Amino acid sequence: MPLALFSTPNTAPRLGKVIGETIIDLTQAAPQLPGSVIEFLAAGTSARQAYDAVTARSTGAQVLADVRLHAPVPNPEKFLAIGMNYADHGAEAEKLGLKEPEYQLWFNKQVSCITGPFDDVVSPRVSEKLDYEVELAVVIGQTCRNVPRAEARSVIGGYMVANDVSARDWQLRTGTMTLGKSFDTHGPIGPWLTLDHEVDDPQALTVRMLVNGVEKQCASTAAMIFDIYDQIAYLSQVMTLKPGDILATGTPSGVGIAKDPPDFLQVGDVMRAEVEGLGYIENRVVADQ
Template sequence: MKLISYKPKEIPGDFRMGLMVNGEVYDLQESYRKAIGVGKGVPLQRSMPTDPASFYRLGKDVLNLAHQAERYLKDTEETPISKDLIELGTPVPAPSKIICIGKNYAAHAEEMKGEVPDYPVLFAKFRNALIGPADDIEKPAATNKLDYEVELGVVIGSEATNVQREDALQYIAGYTIGNDISARDLQKRTPQWLQGKTLDRSTPIGPWVVTADELEDPSNLAVCTFVNGEKRQESSTSHLIFDIPQLINFISSLITLEPGDIILTGTPDGVGVAMDPPHFLKDGDVVRLEIEQIGSMENRVREV
């Protein structure tokens, strides 16, 4: 199941939860109403909210209801929403936590002239950084060294504290693509990376969340980055130093993970700062990310 966030392009309003079924867009709440035979006069906000943030906070119970809507759409001939009339937003717009993993591919640690870590390297982003899968990546005047990082994103589906490795995948709602845009000059000017990692409107997430039942094994997914059509990063999640069960085990031993939280699992080698000479993102550049079994996401860089 592919979960999206969408709103009409020309009409002011909030983003709504939607489904992508056979390449077509449908409203999730309206599809669920039809699936269970409930008219529009009956409120469903507690069981099937339209708001994406509220949806993910309900955890895995609401995912089971969403599957009813998906099955209904696959069995009927409902009219989809025209993709020309909508814009997609970041599918998880208001996570309580965005936890990022640094140096989680050995080849990337090497190109950054760092050692392979003994423990996962954790840092954070804030929700002000999140943008949709087709939005512009904003490049502020504060940085001249903006860089790309393709990452597999994990969306938490159940509250997780002290989770054992063997149980970890049960706590996942789904997977998405993230671009951990990094201002290298800001990141490196202090020992703490935060200021270079969470610039306003800099981190695309999307284009959707592929639910865990559809992507059962995230341990061997091809990941790629293209900048203006040139391939820059190419690897596989099989090369993660700390795989997803290890990450959930480690993080949940320190921090309670909540439904809707995002873990960005790290980037492979091929980042711009490590090229000779370095290649940083500039106004007008187009960055395309691809992750196997999820899809692709393309964003343009815009100076602000």
């Protein structure tokens, strides 16, 4: 069952176990557990055993619909994203003058962009080309370096839904893409962390983006050019990956900038990003204040 970060009007954010339409407050049901997702993942087997022992009958049960869900990992050390990792999206990019990369193309989303699964996304006053990108997010579960591809799944803690919100005009000004991907609120993630053992095959999940109820993107993670195991093996040659690090694994075709004419987000639009088996996040675009 998924691990969530939630609050109520009278409580600070805390960890909960989602069981159906109920969330179990882990500060009551398992007070020995760490207080954050990163600490939970770093604690390893002992934390998992205590977590698994929590059931729907445990103390601290609340109605899921009555709580506020927060970004499961609000302060990772790294938030990395891979560009043009679906062939059809790469073809879109080539039409815009971006050459399909020979190697994995990684960029940073600054962690300050992270926001909750149902929080508003701000349309920056300095950008006129706001866009969406639904992605499967992988969360690293243990400190690792030089991970062989064959062992890559063993270092995954879990999975989330992500929306790589992009200010395209800022993104295309430079080759690094970081500024266009890192505006405040442009990293909604959630709605919770689905632990790795609960997903049979992360390379066989449908990802979808709907804007105002209209489907804009739909594909299988099987269509990735570099799958998540290649991604972990590649990145871990360069840097030590830590518990809680987020890898956004690429988006399929259908983004707004590739439409003819381009179809950018407007204030009032509602983005709903879905990943099969992981739930959905939904964010309204609001004006910059």
